[in-house]
Amino acid sequence: WERIDSGTDLAITADRVGAYLNAHPDTTAYFDTGFWHAAVARVLKDRGVEPGKVLLGGFDLVPEVVQQMQTGYVQVQVDQQPYMQGFMPVMQVYLAKTFGLAPSDIDTGQGIVRPADAETIMEFSAKGLR
Incomplete structure (x- = not known):
């Protein structure tokens, strides 16, 4: 595997990874x-590469990723469950202040989403809940 500084802007990422794919046409997967x-x-779609030829995966279930999953270009996504990341700490503060309960460690990143779930x-x- 190789690490690519692909940036955090979709257009820059497309340019940089596109250049990498040109130089490495045997690439089989990209995960960010x-x-x-x-x-x-x-x-990949613009270049006529068939869905699944280069496996794609990452984090954050923004609508565009889910759309790309529905077209077959994204195979797996880790669901960080942002609603729980925001809601559960507030509940823990309430429970600590009200009842003296210690906060718990909640792993919100165990949700794996596949195309069948899209x-x-x-x-x-779309609502920012997943």
């Missing part, structure tokens, strides 16, 4: 720590 692979999916997830993603 955000949602920038949605731009990579667009690059239809269901889209509504929640």
Whole structure:
């Protein structure tokens, strides 16, 4: 595997990863720590690369990623569950202040989303809940 400084802007990511793919046409997978692979999916589609030829995955279930998942270009996504990331700390503060309960460690990143889940997830993603 190789690490690419692909940036955090979708257009820059598309340019940089597109250049990498030109130089490395045997690439089989791209995984990032955000949602920038949605731009990579667009690059692949624009180049006529079939969905699934380069496996794509990452974090953050923004609507564009879910759309790319529905087209077959994104194969896996880690659902960080932002609603829980915001709501649960508020509840823990309330419980600590009201009842003296110690905060707990809640892993909100264990949700794995695949294309079969995309239809269901889209509504929640658009609302910022997933």
